[in-house]
Amino acid sequence: MMRGKVALAAAVAGALVLSGCLGQQEEADSGRNADAKDVTLTITSNSVEGGKNELGAKWVNDWVIPEFTKRQKDKGVNVTIRHDGVGVDDADYKAKVALDFGTDIGGDIVEIDGIWLGEFAQGGQVRPLEDVVGEEVDGWDGWEQIPDAVEALGEFEGRRYGVPLGTDGRVIFFNKKLFAQAGLPADWQPTSWEEIISAARKLKALPGVIPLQLNAGTAMSEATTMQGVLPLLAGTGSEIWADGKWQGGTEDVRAVLDVYEQVYRGGLGDPVLQQEAKGRDRSFELFAQNKVGMLLESDYFWRSVVDPTTGVAKMADRDTAVGWAKIPAMTSGSGVDGQDFVSMSGGSIRVINPKTEFPQQAWELLEFMNSAEATKARLGDTAQITQREDVNAEVLAGDPMLSFIAEEVLPLTRFRPGLADYPKVSTALQQATADIVAGSSAAEATAGYQEALVKAVGEDQVSGG
Amino acid sequence: MASRDTAGLGVGRAVAFVSPALLLIGVFLVFPALWTIYIGITDYALTGPSSVAPSVVGLDNFVEALDDALFTNALWLTVVFVLGSAVIGQNLLGFALAWLLRGARPALRRVVEGLVLLSWILPSVVVAYLWIAVLDRDGGTLGALLGSPGTAWLVEYPMASLVIFNTWRGTAFSMMLYGSALAAVPPSQLETARTVGASGWQTVRDVVFPHIRGHVLTNTLLISLWTANDFTPFLLTAGGPNHESETLPIFIYQQAIASGRLGYAAAISVLLLLVNLVVAALYLLLLRRRS
Structure with a gap:
């Protein structure tokens, strides 16, 4: 028994000595091998x-x-x-x-x-x-x-x-064929969130069509934050990082999560899709199959997803079938810097x-x-x-x-702010939308977000709540 | 001393014989475990400042884990997964197959055994792909068979799907182990049971079970440990939706790789190791009591 303890102690000591290696790095000369053939x-x-x-x-x-x-x-x-x-x-x-x-x-x-x-x-x-x-x-x-x-x-x-x-840049892509069926114009350009929601309600009448794909949940990871939460947040006039603090569970975050609640508890989006392990890829396929009315994405979607020749979800009639509109602020002039329209870039x-x-x-x-x-x-x-x-x-x-x-x-x-803590904040935002998709109310999700954020970055780094 | 040295090797040669094995165990088992414990008491991360200069945080990671709702969730899901798919699912199905195949025609027996074995030996990635194809919402085989497509089984019933999946996946081992164990039951006793008019269940309980109790315990121990540490569910659900199928190995992976918290993940690994040891100790105790 005693011998066992000694051996254990020796092994622990050995591990601690070796542990100097954890995370170490060496400096090197920038001119090394410059003349190599x-x-x-x-x-x-x-x-x-x-x-x-x-x-x-x-x-x-x-x-x-x-x-x-x-x-x-x-x-x-x-x-x-x-x-x-x-x-x-x-x-x-x-x-x-x-x-x-x-x-x-x-x-x-x-x-x-x-x-x-x-x-x-x-x-x-x-x-x-x-x-x-x-x-x-x-x-x-x-x-x-x-x-x-x-x-x-x-x-x-x-x-x-x-x-x-x-x-x-991020915009709202929409399917013009579905818009025509729902009685919406081909040159659609909403000027408030309410107009997006009302277009979604009209699209809801079409059978088998998901009116709006607003990325949500943790499975979509950064796509949720970048294509969903942050453009909406910019539409409230807030940015996620301002004056040295992260946006906590403020009224503006609550307003964003209210939209998620409207969409996912109100039948305007497909909650199951957001939770599938490959939900984002599936949402692209569904859009290409004319089963999604509106989808918030970067121009990557146009270039690499629905491109008729090189896309991952090719749409032969992309040039005529896919329309795009700027993302409106919550109401006219309510966006960051008083803007009417907003976007996010990376x-x-x-x-x-x-x-x-x-x-x-x-x-x-x-x-x-x-x-x-x-x-x-x-x-x-x-x-x-x-x-x-x-x-x-x-x-x-x-x-x-x-x-x-x-x-x-x-x-x-x-x-986005290029700070080391950003991924943690992004994860907390994704989790808040995941909670709504799974059945929580916007109020609960906001409170949960505030708590998670304080835990992740420290109370002194969080505003509001 | 001499009486204990039954092989007649002498201490020196005995040590020489076991030292390669001990060395391997030391290098590949003991050292990584201690290393994990060490990382578990630091805030070592995949990226960011503490990836360069991790600091020792003592037991903070462990304290945090016990207070982390996601950890408790993962622990509970692991228990459900092990009980459902290993202790109950694979055990019962494996025994039932072994019992029923005992008297079956050799051809039928080979075919069934072959199929069950196939589900066990196929690579995880292939199997996961097949199951996703079966359980898919839009074009899934199960939906088509039931005539009601539109159920996203892996999203709406994640744990139930995983329990059934893993039962299917791992039954072969139990079936084979029980198959050979049943061969050790003296046919004369089964014969006697039949003559006195014992029902099938009575025969299993009073004649067969006493003979194979050791096998049951060994089998349950092995499959429980394998199941508790199984990562294949990740390929089906990735722990989702919203952590509903995040068993401990997946939770550890998510913390370590997705969130980059290597220290915290190592601490959870240590806890998983402890759970494994407790389970193993429990079974060994039962085995010893039997003998």
Whole structure:
């Protein structure tokens, strides 16, 4: 018995000594391997041929890799690039990237959602480009082409960590065919929440049609916050983070949750869909099958979901069947800064893994991937709001939806606060909507949110309640 | 001393013989367990400041867990899952199959055993895909068979679906174990029971059960522990809707990977380990009392 205790104590002591390894990191020289003749680089992204973000995956595989390899060969450098592309839910991708950063096998250039930057930067998994690569980063001529608001996606505490891929805007997409059947106009543009609800009531009369898809619940993760809660909250005049505090269970949050209650307890949305493990993908399919009237999404929906050729839920008649409208504030003028309409924006960025063996070559590749030439190659004959203004000027005019986003929506939009605590707040918001979908009242969900938020970020960080 | 050394190896050689095994157990079992305990007393996280410099928070994680409604929920769901699908479901179905197949024609017996085994040996991902296809709301086989599509079984009845799923999934082991245990029941006693006119149930209770009690306990122990630690339900429901099927392993995964709280998740893992040890100790006690 005694011997057992001694052995246990020794083992615990051993573990404590070893525990110095938890979370440790070493500094490295940014000029390492700068003259190497054989270079291996890996690009990690959430895109895969035949699946999610197919265009992005094809661009990396069929354009970036061969072009860059060829150009380096001309310089006498033998480069091997691997694309570590997966096509999974954003939350799963984030976990993969976070785990990758903890090991030595992660990609050299890693695509992440700009909103994760705060956490990764505070954890040291991602470091400022200047530290990883050197000061020449600031001399890149591409920065001039990137608007400040977009560049901010790749910044944390005033320092550049990554290069954005572009941005997006959120609108209400609607099915014009269903609208016609319900007696609603094809150029529909609501000016208050009440008009959205009344359109939903009319759509409810159509059999087998879900009037409104307003993302809710924890299974949809960030899509709930970004496409549902935050645009509505902006419509009340509040932002989730203001004056150094997070929005607690205030009247404005309550007003947002009231909408959820109206939609999901009032038969205007499908509560079951919100709770299914793959509910968001299903909602896309249902929209493409003309079974959803209205759906709040980013222009990603137009580009990558219902696109007739490359979408994950293709809609052959997208160009005639899908309409879009700006998201109205609660009532005219009640939005943030007195706006009548609101939106939210985000975007992905590419960072360089501080553990890369070839920081200089990784930066060269990153520069190359963000050149005007590469950005145009990425789009092919599609359109997207890229990070580069010179490219946008050329490509957006050809696509009515994306030029609408660029001209009408981006001037109104807001970005999420890139703080390390944001994901916790987002989770609490998702849980509040999940409670409503599961049967709670808006009042109960608001109280639960306040409690969860205080627990997550501390009482001194929460306003109202 | 010499009388205890039945193998005649001597202490030195005996130690040499067991040390590879002990080393493996130490490296792959004892060390990870201690490591988990250590992480469990820190606020180690996947991202953010405490991923670089985790600090020791003592028993805070454990105290928080006991006060966390989601943890209590997960613990309760694990109990339901183990009792429903292992202790009752797999045990009874496995025994019933073994008992009924005893006298069946060899061909029939092989076919049934093959099918039951198939559900056990297929990879989890394949099985999960098949079950989602069966239980799907729009085009699910079950909905089509019942002639009433539109029920999202995994959303409306998540735990019931999982209990049935896991019973189906794991019965093969119990069936095989009971199959061989039943072969050890002396046929003469069964014969005697039949001549005195005992019913099927009376035979099982008074003749068969006393012979296989040890097997029942062993089987229940093993399948309970496997079920308590099973992660396959994640592939079906991901713990949803709204935590309604979030058993402890899934809760741990969600806390560690989705929320990035590695310290808290490690603390819960330790608690799950303790639950496992308590269950194992209980069964061992029962086994010992029997002998």
